[in-house]
Amino acid sequence: MTKLLLSGILLLCSFSFFGQSLDTLFxxxxQDINWTSQYRNSDRFKTIKFEDGSSINLDGFIKIGKPSGTNSSQVVNTGLFNSTVQQQNNFSYLMLGRMGMAMMGGITYLPExxxxxxxxxxxxxxxHSGLSKNSLAGPVLILEINRVTVSVLNYKLAFENGELINPNRPMNRSEAIAALKEQKDLLDLGMITNEQYETKKKELSKFIK
Incomplete structure (x- = not known):
């Protein structure tokens, strides 16, 4: 069932060339069919807004993290007299090329x-997961790295497993505490004023509570 659903999504992506340009994909x-039914697979958005309230704009940048370790392949290095086999970790939620191309040649995952x-x-x-606009839908991001096109198969799992890093996400508690300690060290060294420290402390406190 999962393979059929993925195949359907890949096929739909391959035929989505022309559409209107819209503002924000929430x-x-x-999962609200009343909202998603307004849009076609060919429609493009200028901004995507995530569950944590952060957003990234079209032509903005997102950082590639590291492979989650659930997908690997062997690389054979052939020498003059012998050869070596190395295990290479691949990304599990990022694929090379556009999704439509996977219908013809299969999925090639992003290398480490x-x-x-x-x-x-x-x-x-x-x-959309079905042929009709009245079906559940999910966001798809297409990236470019050094002129190489990359499709995000599942943005949520890519974030959760560290394969993608959202530069605009809110700071978590541990990061805020570390940042506050750094500011205190700078204050003790006389690198910032007490006023600057208090301003930063107030800003970081909302992530620590």
Whole structure:
């Protein structure tokens, strides 16, 4: 069933070329058929707004994290007298190329050597799970890394497993505490004023409570 659903989504993506340009894709509304039924697979959005309230714009950048370790392949390095086999970790939720191409050649996952790079968001769209607009839909991000096109198969799992890093996400509690300690060290060293420290403390406190 899952394979059939994925195949359907890939097929729909392959035929989505022309559509209107819209403002914001709200991830929290993607399970609301009354909202998603307004849009076609070919429609493109200028901004995507995530569940945590953060957003990223078209032509903005998102960082590639590291492979989640659930997908690997072997790389054979052939020498003059012998060869070595290395295990290479691949990304599980990021694929090379556009989704429609996977219908013809299968999915090629992003290799590990692209980790840590900044990827430009070149498309933000909503893809329906069925042939009708009156079906559940999910956001799809198309990225570009050094002129290489990358499709995000599941943005939520990519974030949760560290394969994608949202630069605009809210700071978590641990990060806020670490940042506050750093500011205190700077204050003790005389690198910032007490007023600057208190301003930063007030800003960070909302993430610590």
């Amino acid at each position: 991830v929290t509304k993607c 050597n692209l980790k840590g790079l900044d990827a430009k968001i070149i498309e933000i769209k909503l893809v």
